[in-house]
Amino acid sequence: MLNFFSLIILQEVESSRFAAMKQAAANPDLSKFLVIGALLFIIGVAGVLTRRNIIVIFMSIELILNAANLNFIAFSRYLSGIGSPNALAGQIFTVFVIVVAAAEAAIGLGIVIALYRNKETIWVDEIDLLKW
Amino acid sequence: MTLSGYEALFFWIFGLAAIFAGLLTVMARNAVHSALFLISSLVSVAALFILSRAEFIAGVQILVYVGGVMVLFLFVIMLVNVGAEERGSEEIFNNQRQVTASLIFCLLLVGGILYSINTGYRGLQSLRPTTPEVLIVQEAVRDQAHSPSATGSSRITKDAENVGGSLYRYASLPFEIASVLLLVAIIGSVMLARTLKQEASVDDLPPDAN
Numbered sequence: 001m002l003n004f005f006s007l008i009i010l011q012e013v014e015s016s017r018f019a020a021m022k023q024a025a026a027n028p029d030l031s032k033f034l035v036i037g038a039l040l041f042i043i044g045v046a047g048v049l050t051r052r053n054i055i056v057i058f059m060s061i062e063l064i065l066n067a068a069n070l071n072f073i074a075f076s077r078y079l080s081g082i083g084s085p086n087a088l089a090g091q092i093f094t095v096f097v098i099v100v101a102a103a104e105a106a107i108g109l110g111i112v113i114a115l116y117r118n119k120e121t122i123w124v125d126e127i128d129l130l131k132w
Numbered sequence: 133m134t135l136s137g138y139e140a141l142f143f144w145i146f147g148l149a150a151i152f153a154g155l156l157t158v159m160a161r162n163a164v165h166s167a168l169f170l171i172s173s174l175v176s177v178a179a180l181f182i183l184s185r186a187e188f189i190a191g192v193q194i195l196v197y198v199g200g201v202m203v204l205f206l207f208v209i210m211l212v213n214v215g216a217e218e219r220g221s222e223e224i225f226n227n228q229r230q231v232t233a234s235l236i237f238c239l240l241l242v243g244g245i246l247y248s249i250n251t252g253y254r255g256l257q258s259l260r261p262t263t264p265e266v267l268i269v270q271e272a273v274r275d276q277a278h279s280p281s282a283t284g285s286s287r288i289t290k291d292a293e294n295v296g297g298s299l300y301r302y303a304s305l306p307f308e309i310a311s312v313l314l315l316v317a318i319i320g321s322v323m324l325a326r327t328l329k330q331e332a333s334v335d336d337l338p339p340d341a342n
Binding site: 025026027028029030031032033034035036038039040041042043044045046047049050051052053055056058059060062063066069070073074076077078080081082088091092094095096098099100101102103104105106107109110111112113114116117122125 | 133134135136140143144147150151154155157158160163166167170173174177180181184185186188189192193196197200201204205208209211212213223224225226230231234235237238241242245246249250253256260267268270271291294295298299302303306310313314316317318320321324325327
């Protein structure tokens with residue numbers, strides 16, 4: 001697949017910048033993990049800010065927590081590659097992030113059910129009892 | 133930490149699948165579709181964890197996150213969401229000015245985060261100048277040092293052993309606090325989901341007291 005792309009970009013085949021990009025794609029490093037984590041985080045933030053359904057907002061929050069977990073695990077792998085004694089700290093922290101995410105999801109969905117029982121709605125812009 | 137060969141191929145497959153599934157989670161019209169896309173994203177991220185030699189965390193993610201939290205989400209969606217969106221009668225996004233402001237903010241956040249990752253990573257690379265080939269060879273040597281499995285076709289890693297040892301020795305206090313947190317979450321969610329009749333019966337009031 002990489003060979004196919006290098007054939008269709010004719011003028012960049014011999015330049016060193018394309019060779020560096022091909023090397024970076026063939027050997028993904030810590031920075032690629034961080035970029036994937038950052039993109040998942042931003043997609044989660046966009047979901048929290050733009051959706052009207054409260055359950056989809058909760059699911060975007062789970063995406064944000066997942067992106068942070070990916071970041072922790074990537075750094076844990078990087079540190080164990082370097083030989084640092086704190087390499088397992090990333091994985092331990094990930095366990096606690098998953099625990100907190102599960103507890104938060106349980107309480108949050110309990111709140112959603114109590115809200116639905118009282119106001120019969122799941123759209124966040126209809127929950128405006130405290131608005132002026 | 134450099135991946136190569138099949139690991140690099142699987143990294144790109146699961147990385148792009150996680151981002152694509154996350155995007156569709158946010159953009160799906162039906163909440164059940166959103167939940168299923170989030171499950172795909174979580175499983176792709178668990179695969180990325182396995183590529184990062186964190187097999188225990190990948191298992192915990194699939195058991196707890198996908199098997200517990202997402203099943204809970206699906207139950208609540210079935211209780212609460214009666215399909216108004218798929219009939220096309222409700223808007224799924226906020227009004228236009230809010231969505232535009234949010235997207236501008238997210239674009240600025242993308243630029244800022246990618247710039248900081250780039251700069252920080254270049255600084256990190258300058259501290260330890262090793263070429264990727266050296267790192268790949270070091271990784272291969274470390275992987276071959278594990279004991280082989282019974283059939284001899286793969287290796288048994290010590291990740292669960294190391295994580296368990298650290299968790300019970302150095303992180304035992306946060307571990308106990310996490311168990312208290314879960315207890316509080318259980319009590320809180322039971323209390324939040326009670327009906328008015330159940331709350332009235334605790335105070336020995338007649339059931340239609342509210």
